[in-house]
Structure formats: C-alpha cells, structure tokens
Amino acid sequence: MAQTDDDPLLALYLERRTNLVRFLAARAGSLAAAEDLAQDLYLKLVSRDPTPDISNPLALLYKMALNLMLDRARGEARSAARDTAWRQVERTEVGGVAIADEPPADEAAASAQRLRQLVAAVAELPPQAGRAFRLHKLDGLSHAETARVMGLSVKAVEKHVSAALKALTARLGARGGAGGPP
Amino acid sequence: MSEAWIRGEDARRASAADWLVRLQSPDLADLDEQVAEAVAFDNWLAAHPANVAAYDAVLAVTLELQNAAAAIGKAFEDGPVARAALARRSPAATRGWLIAGALAAAATVALTVTPFAGLQTAGSAPKSYVTAKGERRAVKLADGSTIELNAGSALSVTLGAHERHVTLAEGEAVFDVAADKARPFIIAAGDRTVRVVGTRFDVRRRAGELSVTVERGLVEVNPAEGAPHSGMAGRGFRLRPGQRLDHREGAGEVQLSAADPAQVSSWRAGRLIYRDRPLSEVVADLNQQFAKPIAIDDPVLAQTRVSGVLVLDDQDAVIRRLALLAPIKALPSPQGVLLRRDEAAKP
Numbered sequence: 001m002a003q004t005d006d007d008p009l010l011a012l013y014l015e016r017r018t019n020l021v022r023f024l025a026a027r028a029g030s031l032a033a034a035e036d037l038a039q040d041l042y043l044k045l046v047s048r049d050p051t052p053d054i055s056n057p058l059a060l061l062y063k064m065a066l067n068l069m070l071d072r073a074r075g076e077a078r079s080a081a082r083d084t085a086w087r088q089v090e091r092t093e094v095g096g097v098a099i100a101d102e103p104p105a106d107e108a109a110a111s112a113q114r115l116r117q118l119v120a121a122v123a124e125l126p127p128q129a130g131r132a133f134r135l136h137k138l139d140g141l142s143h144a145e146t147a148r149v150m151g152l153s154v155k156a157v158e159k160h161v162s163a164a165l166k167a168l169t170a171r172l173g174a175r176g177g178a179g180g181p182p
Numbered sequence: 183m184s185e186a187w188i189r190g191e192d193a194r195r196a197s198a199a200d201w202l203v204r205l206q207s208p209d210l211a212d213l214d215e216q217v218a219e220a221v222a223f224d225n226w227l228a229a230h231p232a233n234v235a236a237y238d239a240v241l242a243v244t245l246e247l248q249n250a251a252a253a254i255g256k257a258f259e260d261g262p263v264a265r266a267a268l269a270r271r272s273p274a275a276t277r278g279w280l281i282a283g284a285l286a287a288a289a290t291v292a293l294t295v296t297p298f299a300g301l302q303t304a305g306s307a308p309k310s311y312v313t314a315k316g317e318r319r320a321v322k323l324a325d326g327s328t329i330e331l332n333a334g335s336a337l338s339v340t341l342g343a344h345e346r347h348v349t350l351a352e353g354e355a356v357f358d359v360a361a362d363k364a365r366p367f368i369i370a371a372g373d374r375t376v377r378v379v380g381t382r383f384d385v386r387r388r389a390g391e392l393s394v395t396v397e398r399g400l401v402e403v404n405p406a407e408g409a410p411h412s413g414m415a416g417r418g419f420r421l422r423p424g425q426r427l428d429h430r431e432g433a434g435e436v437q438l439s440a441a442d443p444a445q446v447s448s449w450r451a452g453r454l455i456y457r458d459r460p461l462s463e464v465v466a467d468l469n470q471q472f473a474k475p476i477a478i479d480d481p482v483l484a485q486t487r488v489s490g491v492l493v494l495d496d497q498d499a500v501i502r503r504l505a506l507l508a509p510i511k512a513l514p515s516p517q518g519v520l521l522r523r524d525e526a527a528k529p
Contacts, residue, residue, distance in 0.1 A: 019223075019224050022237060023220055025241060027205060032423060035423070039443070043451060047451065059217050063214075066217060116257075122258075134258070137244070138251045138255045142207070165199040166198075168243050168247065169195055169198075169244075
C-alpha cells in the first residue's frame with residue numbers, strides 16, 4: 001500500500017503484526033481480544049501523521065500496544081465484565097476459537113472428549129507443578145498469591161508453572177500443530 | 183526424528199513456556215521495562231521460526247486450558263481424578279486450595295449476576311432513524327445495544343418482548359448488540375435476515391448489494407421468508423470474526439471472503455479504508471458522504487482495484503487523494519464530478 005512508503009512505523013506494524021498478536025494474546029488471555037487490540041493499534045497508526053524518523057520503532061510499537069491495553073483496562077472494566085458474562089452465557093471458547101451456544105451434537109461430544117483429555121493431563125502433572133498450575137491458571141491466583149499459598153518463592157512458582165505449561169503442551173498440543181495466530 | 187532434534191524441540195518448548203509465564207505475570211511496574219521485555223520477546227520470536235512454532239503451541243494449549251478453567255476445576259471437584267489429586271495433597275496445602283476455590287467462586291458469581299438487570303423492557307413501537315448525506319449518527323437503544331449509522335442510511339427498530347427487530351431499508355450500520363438470550367436480535371435487509379449470536383458487526387445494503395462483516399462474536403445470515411430457496415443463496419451462513427458475506431438481492435449465490443472488520447467499519451472514524459476493492463465501490467461510498475455526485479463513465483476503470491485510506495474531510499481534497507491511489511483525473515461535469523482514466527498516470 002502506498003502509505004507505508006513514508007511511514008516506517010506502519011510498515012513495521014504490518015511486518016510484525018502476528019508477533020504483536022502473540023504478545024497481546026498472552027497478556028489479554030484470548031486471541032480474539034488480542035486481534036481487537038491489534039486492530040485498534042492499526043487504526044491509531046493510520047490516523048496519525050506519519051513520523052519518518054523514529055529511533056526505535058519496535059519499542060514505540062509495543063509501547064503504543066501496552067498503552068492501548070492500559071486504556072482499555074481503565075475504560076472498559078464495565079464492558080469487559082459484560083463481555084465475559086456474555087461469553088459465559090452465550091458461548092465458550094476452545095483454543096481461542098469461539099464456539100456458539102448449542103453446538104451440534106458431534107461438536108459437543110468432541111469438546112466433552114477434549115475436556116476429559118485436558119483434565120487428565122492436568123491431573124497427571126508432577127505434584128508441585130500441578131498445584132502451582134491449578135492455583136494460578138485455574139483459580140486465577142497471582143504468582144505472588146500462589147507463592148504464599150504454597151510457601152514458595154515467586155521465582156519457584158514461575159518455574160513450576162512454566163514446567164507445567166511445557167509438559168501440557170507436549171501432551172496436548174500435538175493435534176494439528178498450528179494453533180497460534182494466523 | 184533424531185535425538186538431538188527432540189532435545190532441541192524440548193528446549194525451545196521450555197523457552198516458549200518461560201516467555202509465556204513472564205508475559206502473563208506483568209510484575210514490572212514500569213512501562214519502559216515492559217516495553218523492553220516485549221521487544222526482547224519479539225526478537226526471540228524473530229530469531230528462529232521454530233521459536234514461533236514452539237510459542238504458538240504453548241500459547242494455544244494455555245489459552246485452551248484457561249478458557250476451560252471453570253470446567254476443569256469442576257471436574258476436579260467432582261471426579262475420581264480430583265479425589266486422587268486431593269489425596270496427594272498435604273493438610274496445609276488443602277487450606278490454601280479451599281481459599282483459592284472460594285475466591286474463584288466469588289468472582290464467577292459476581293460476573294454472572296451483574297449484567298442486564300433492569301433492561302428487560304416489555305416492548306415498544308417501531309422507531310425510525312435516518313441519516314442524510316454526509317451525516318453519521320450513533321443511536322443508543324433501550325436494551326443497551328448501540329447502532330452507528332453511516333451516511334445515507336435508513337432503518338427502523340422494534341424492541342419486542344420476545345425479539346428485537348431491525349429493518350435496514352438502505353445504507354450501512356455497525357451493530358453492537360447487548361446480550362439478551364431471551365430476545366434474539368434480528369436484522370432484515372432485503373432478502374436476507376441477520377440473526378445475532380455474537381456482538382459486533384457491520385451490515386451494508388446499498389442498491390441491492392448486501393454485505394455483512396463480523397468484527398466480534400458470531401452472526402447468522404439466512405434467507406428471508408419468501409426469498410428463493412435454491413442454490414447457495416438458499417441456505418444460512420454462520421460468520422465468524424474477520425469473515426464477510428456478499429450477496430446481490432435475488433441472485434442465486436452468496437460470496438464468503440476474509441475481510442478486515444476495522445477496514446469495513448472505518449467510516450465510523452471518518453475514514454474509508456480499502457484493500458483491493460473496485461473503484462466503483464469507493465465512488466458509491468463517497469457519494470453517500472458528499473452532496474456533489476461523482477460518476478465514472480468507463481466500466482473498465484470502474485473495476486480498477488483500489489487499496490488505501492481516505493480521510494473524509496473536503497470533497498475536492500478527497501478526490502485529489504483518490505487520484506494517488508487510482509489512475510484517475512477528475513473533471514467538473516454539469517451533474518457533479520466525472521472520473522476519467524488518467525492516461526498520463528503509470529499503469
């Protein structure tokens with residue numbers, strides 16, 4: 001597109017868009033929310049005056065993305081609650097993909113089977129890693145809270161959670177292979 | 183598969199899991215530190231395609247587990263798996279687990295109870311909303327939904343007790359629909375009906391051409407009652423975010439394509455964004471924004487593909503910028519403005 005020639009920041013955005021989505025998905029906890037944020041960032045970029053000389057464009061790009069997240073967190077606490085409630089009422093997300101309510105019977109059976117796989121994989125984690133994972137990821141405690149409950153350091157909790165994610169990915173992530181942002 | 187390769191994959195997966203854990207626990211208070219971490223992460227991804235693959239795998243599994251957290255937690259409370267896991271836990275640990283469970287339960291209750299209390303209106307008479315050329319308007323409905331009308335649009339809204347109904351007579355609008363499972367939100371546009379399963383999408387009906395683009399959630403597009411039930415147009419489609427449906431009224435087919443919803447609904451921010459769209463579509467859009475009609479007298483030129491962003495301010499300025507995106511020159515005509523192929527422009 002013509003406008004990227006004189007706008008290195010927009011050009012870099014288009015080049016690194018999928019990495020931005022990967023970063024935002026980790027932070028926001030959902031690919032859909034990450035895509036939303038990436039789109040907002042795009043609109044912000046195309047609506048501003050191009051700045052040809054930027055010393056560190058990649059840092060600026062991520063700074064803008066983080067600021068967008070902060071703005072959203074502040075301004076949209078209400079609608080976030082609404083969205084979450086809406087998701088809980090109307091649909092579920094599996095692997096970041098929204099599944100409509102009342103799925104066809106075969107889909108329901110497939111997701112029930114997948115849920116059993118998820119539960120079994122979590123249940124068979126090594127004890128400490130499994131506990132850290134359940135407290136942090138399933139019950140939503142922060143690393144610090146998990147550390148307090150388990151009587152460990154925050155660093156140790158992070159190590160356990162990371163080990164759990166690695167083991168769970170090795171066990172659950174093989175189907176299809178591609179599962180991340182497009 | 184060699185042993186070294188497996189070790190390499192294992193190590194990458196460990197690095198990917200470490201990165202994800204770091205990104206998901208932003209204990210860095212300072213924005214600049216977070217930026218530095220993000221840049222380091224981006225550089226790590228860019229360093230090797232295998233890093234990207236490993237991270238995507240860890241991310242997909244993590245998001246899947248997080249989304250299924252409530253169901254997994256419940257299985258642990260109910261099932262034999264959970265009892266076995268409980269037996270392995272020390273008494274001190276059990277207390278922490280119970281406190282954590284209580285916190286999570288409280289959070290869940292708060293989220294499910296809050297929304298939409300008091301929004302159950304019984305039903306209302308139809309209300310009409312019309313925008314003139316160049317006018318855009320946001321309407322807040324009594325149920326909490328919002329409709330943003332593009333220029334030159336007309337629609338009517340009926341909030342019934344069992345159904346929320348909108349008829350889009352002409353034009354384009356972005357719908358942000360409040361969840362209300364008891365009252366589906368249905369939009370009639372020509373010979374299609376759009377049933378809302380999700381929340382945010384753009385519907386456009388101009389001169390018998392219908393398009394629906396989904397930004398968030400799920401949307402169903404079905405033939406209206408009485409529409410011909412043959413061929414591809416005879417069936418319903420369920421659209422996901424980033425999908426677009428195009429249909430000419432009365433025609434036997436429906437096109438599905440990928441679309442950038444931010445581009446489609448960019449008119450809300452006073453901009454039009456196109457990626458590989460025909461010039462005729464751009465001109466049709468501009469003619470809804472400005473009083474002076476623009477015409478193209480060359481059917482081949484009308485099909486020329488256009489990509490770029492047009493900021494909607496002054497009509498002459500917009501046409502000048504359009505000339506940078508397409509090989510056109512603008513001539514004044516008795517009716518308004520005529521676009522001709524600019525032979526001097528590079529093909």
